[in-house]
Amino acid sequence: MTSAEACVFCGIIDGSLPSSPVVDTGTVLAFMDIDPVTPGHVLVIPKEHLPDLADLTDALAAEMMAVARRVAAALRRSDVRCDGVNLFYADGEAAFQEVFHAHLHVFPRHADDGFVIRARWGSQPPRDVLDQIAATLAASMASGEELSA
Ligand SMILES: [Zn+2]
Numbered sequence: 166m167t168s169a170e171a172c173v174f175c176g177i178i179d180g181s182l183p184s185s186p187v188v189d190t191g192t193v194l195a196f197m198d199i200d201p202v203t204p205g206h207v208l209v210i211p212k213e214h215l216p217d218l219a220d221l222t223d224a225l226a227a228e229m230m231a232v233a234r235r236v237a238a239a240l241r242r243s244d245v246r247c248d249g250v251n252l253f254y255a256d257g258e259a260a261f262q263e264v265f266h267a268h269l270h271v272f273p274r275h276a277d278d279g280f281v282i283r284a285r286w287g288s289q290p291p292r293d294v295l296d297q298i299a300a301t302l303a304a305s306m307a308s309g310e311e312l313s314a
Pocket residue numbers: 168169172173174175176213214215265266
């Protein structure tokens with residue numbers, strides 16, 4: 166975990182680091198990624214230093230998604246090549262989170278843009294395995310202990 170003092174996104178928020186902002190709602194900021202997957206790649210972040218997905222409130226997560234939707238619509242209307250849009254959220258180092266300040270990637274897609282996800286799709290586990298995991302998750306959610314609102 167990085168502290169707010171050492172956080173590159175907090176540096177962008179406080180103006181000590183340069184950025185190319187797209188929109189600032191007061192609590193959520195969207196700006197251009199300096200290492201874009203495709204041209205037009207935008208990052209949507211809370212303006213408060215919150216490292217993990219679980220640190221976001223429901224309201225803040227909803228606002229980030231609302232901004233991401235607006236950015237996606239703007240990309241589709243813009244001159245940026247955009248035949249589709251991906252949203253990508255990495256929570257934790259194992260999920261390829263590199264900056265430990267919550268952020269949602271929004272990037273335009275087009276055929277042959279070079280973006281790939283390597284995964285073992287198609288494992289199709291038996292229904293009882295799916296049911297067991299679903300029951301575990303449902304019980305955790307019913308307990309209300311998985312997150313605070
Ligand atoms: Zn930060």
